[in-house]
Amino acid sequence: MPTAHAIAQTAIESHLSEIAARAEEIEQTRRLPPDLVADLNSAGAFRLLIPALYGGVEMPFEDYLGVIEQLAQADASTAWCVNQAAVIGTTSLWLPEEKIREIWGAADTAVANGPPFQCEIDTAAHGYVLTGHWGFSSGCQHATWMMGAAKFSDGGYRISYFRPEQVAFTDNWQVAGLKGTGSFEFKADHLCVPEDQVADLAASPTVDTEVTRVPGSLLFAVSFAAVALGVAQGALTDVLAIAQGKMPRFSALALRDDPDVHRLIGQAQARWRAARAYLRLTVGEVFGAVRQSPGPKDAITHDQRAHLRMAGTHVIRESAAVLDLAYKVAGSTGIYQDQTLQRRFQDMHVITQHVQARESYYGLLGRYAISGEYELTPMT
Numbered sequence: 280m281p282t283a284h285a286i287a288q289t290a291i292e293s294h295l296s297e298i299a300a301r302a303e304e305i306e307q308t309r310r311l312p313p314d315l316v317a318d319l320n321s322a323g324a325f326r327l328l329i330p331a332l333y334g335g336v337e338m339p340f341e342d343y344l345g346v347i348e349q350l351a352q353a354d355a356s357t358a359w360c361v362n363q364a365a366v367i368g369t370t371s372l373w374l375p376e377e378k379i380r381e382i383w384g385a386a387d388t389a390v391a392n393g394p395p396f397q398c399e400i401d402t403a404a405h406g407y408v409l410t411g412h413w414g415f416s417s418g419c420q421h422a423t424w425m426m427g428a429a430k431f432s433d434g435g436y437r438i439s440y441f442r443p444e445q446v447a448f449t450d451n452w453q454v455a456g457l458k459g460t461g462s463f464e465f466k467a468d469h470l471c472v473p474e475d476q477v478a479d480l481a482a483s484p485t486v487d488t489e490v491t492r493v494p495g496s497l498l499f500a501v502s503f504a505a506v507a508l509g510v511a512q513g514a515l516t517d518v519l520a521i522a523q524g525k526m527p528r529f530s531a532l533a534l535r536d537d538p539d540v541h542r543l544i545g546q547a548q549a550r551w552r553a554a555r556a557y558l559r560l561t562v563g564e565v566f567g568a569v570r571q572s573p574g575p576k577d578a579i580t581h582d583q584r585a586h587l588r589m590a591g592t593h594v595i596r597e598s599a600a601v602l603d604l605a606y607k608v609a610g611s612t613g614i615y616q617d618q619t620l621q622r623r624f625q626d627m628h629v630i631t632q633h634v635q636a637r638e639s640y641y642g643l644l645g646r647y648a649i650s651g652e653y654e655l656t657p658m659t
Contacts (some may be wrong), residue, residue, distance in 0.1 A: 283323075283331055284338035288346055290322035298353040305356050305459035306622060309452060315357075316389070316421040325364040325389040328490050330372075334383040340489060340498075340566050341559065344505040351509025352516070355626035356459025358506045360418035363460075366498050367392045367426055370438055372486040373478035379485065382424060382440070391422035391443075393465065394634075398429035400437050406474040409439050409467050417460040419448065427467065431479075440476040441467070456625030483575055492569045492578035493587070496635075496658045500591025501562055503635050507598035508555050510627050511605075515547060517620040518605040521612055540608050547604040554597040561590040581653035588659050589644050595636040602627045634658065 281289075298305075298315065305311060311319075319325065327343050329335025338346070343365070351358035368390040371382050382388055398411025411429050419425070424440055431437045446465045452458070484491040490498060522534035522544075534540050565583045572578035606613050606624050613620045630636060635658075647653045 284327070284336050284342060287323040287327060287336045287338065288342065291319070291324055291346055292349065294318050294322065295349060295353045298350065298357050302354040302356075302459075302619070302622065305354055307458075309458050310420045310461040311357060311360055311418070311459065313421070317387075319357075319361065320387050320389065324361045325368065326383060327361075327365045328369050329383055330486060330488055333379050333486075337488075341563055344502060344558070344562060347502055347505040348509040348512070351506045352513040353509075354459065355506060355510045355623065355630070356457050358509060359457055359460050359503075360421075362499075362502045362506060363417040364389045364391065364422070366490075366495060366502055369488075369490045369498070370426055370478070370480060370495065371424075371440065372488065372491050373438070373480055373482070373484045374440065375475045376485055378440075378475045385423065387423055389418065389422050390424045390426055390440075391416050391419040392426040392428075393419075393462075395428050395430075398427060399432070400429040400439060400472075400477070401432040403471060405471070407437070407439065407472045407477050409441070409470045409472050412464065412466045414464045415462045416448075416465055417457075417462040419443065419463050419465065420461045425465070435479065435481055437477050437479055439470075439472045441470060441472055445470055454629060456622075456627070456629035487575045489566055489570055492572065492575050493565070494579070494584070494659075497584060497587040497591070500635050500658075501558060501587055501594075503630065503633065504558055504591045504594035504598070507595045507627065507630050508551070508558065510623050510630070511551055511554075511598040511601040514602040514605040514620055514623045514627075515544070515551065517618070517623065518544070518608050518613075521609050521620070527610055534608065543604050543608050547601045550597055550604075551601045554594045554601070558590050558594045561586050581647070584659060585644050585647055585653060588640055591635055592637065592640045595630060595633075596638070599627050599631045 323336045326335040327338045331337040347358050347362050350361055371379055393413035393416035396412040400407050400409045409429055411427060413427050422443055425443055426438055426440055428436050428438050446467045449464045451464060452462050565587055569578050609620055643654055
């Protein structure tokens with residue numbers, strides 16, 4: 280009998296052609312169409328990492344990255360929204376068990392969030408009061424729950440779950456790529472949040488799973504790298520199709536017959552395969568070890584954190600390099616807005632601007648390799 284995650288993967292794969300066909304619509308409307316959201320929900324896309332006990336798919340993280348990569352080949356914005364919701368949804372596993380069951384008991388659950396700008400939370404008579412401003416809330420237009428992190432008055436941070444209708448959204452998502460994520464900003468002003476919708480991610484989770492043993496920032500690092508790999512693979516597919524029929528102006532050779540084109544495409548394919556192998560090897564090794572840990576406390580070592588951080592950053596940057604090689608081969612054909620390659624180019628170069636792709640992490644990890652001192656930050 281097929282497993283729940285195999286069924287979910289098959290269901291998601293059945294929508295890939297439609298997602299690719301509707302990528303232009305997704306970009307123009309700057310959101311995932313409601314009927315597509317319903318299909319993805321039905322397939323379990325937004326709950327892939329939630330335990331089966333609570334209505335989730337409980338897909339092994341290695342398999343999950345493969346699904347995200349496939350979605351990104353079809354459309355980067357769709358993959359980004361699914362990944363954002365699936366990973367941030369795991370923070371619900373720090374809430375009380377009854378609240379977890381409530382959140383994931385609904386068939387249409389999708390969680391959105393955003394990095395905190397100026398956000399504060401304090402205790403109140405019947406729970407907490409939350410005031411803040413968050414940005415880059417990918418998928419907020421189809422979310423049924425929002426999650427916001429904020430500085431706690433007694434120190435540290437707390438996360439809060441609340442409904443989208445309880446906050447005010449600002450549509451400032453006028454960007455070059457990943458337009459379909461609709462990553463609006465949102466604000467809350469003295470929002471009352473029940474006690475059972477607030478949690479401390481520095482404490483032990485209510486539910487001990489492989490994804491609660493790995494910091495969320497590192498789950499995002501390697502899963503956004505999977506998005507980048509999918510976009511790069513899509514670009515290689517695009518440029519191979521362009522090369523079949525293009526005769527460049529003032530050239531004696533068609534693209535398909537040009538040795539320079541052969542060299543560039545060969546380099547791109549080799550770098551893509553190397554990046555993908557690196558990501559899969561790293562995630563497989565780390566999650567294999569994390570699963571064998573006797574408990575959630577200190578389940579992940581500094582070495583394992585470093586490996587995930589390096590893989591996430593490096594694979595995003597290598598994927599961008601692969602796409603740039605494909606873009607170079609396409610020449611002026613690739614610059615037109617009606618070309619899928621142009622959309623992928625814009626999407627990729629928004630991904631490289633994300634905090635997960637900062638080149639400064641190379642120095643952080645190089646220093647750790649030399650000194651043995653690991654710098655723990657919200658991103659590491």
